[in-house]
Amino acid sequence: MLDISIPSGSEAAGFYASAYTLADGSTVISYRGTDGLDPFAEGNDILNGWVAGAGTQTGQTKLAMQARGS
Numbered sequence: 001m002l003d004i005s006i007p008s009g010s011e012a013a014g015f016y017a018s019a020y021t022l023a024d025g026s027t028v029i030s031y032r033g034t035d036g037l038d039p040f041a042e043g044n045d046i047l048n049g050w051v052a053g054a055g056t057q058t059g060q061t062k063l064a065m066q067a068r069g070s
Contacts, residue, residue, distance in 0.1 A: 004017060004029075004067055005067065006063075009063070010067075013048065014044075014045075014060065015031070015032070015048075015064070017031050017032070
């Protein structure tokens, strides 16, 4: 595992990321989002996952860019 910083507020938003290096030297960044359907929960999947899949920037996509170092 590589040491990457997880942005503050990630846990409340239902976001997590980790990075690791494969045997061939390439780096993999793995993102984990939410799976909750409660529309009133801060890190709910409807507002963070589904709309992000449609190309809309969400709180979790912003956290992913921060964790990646954009």
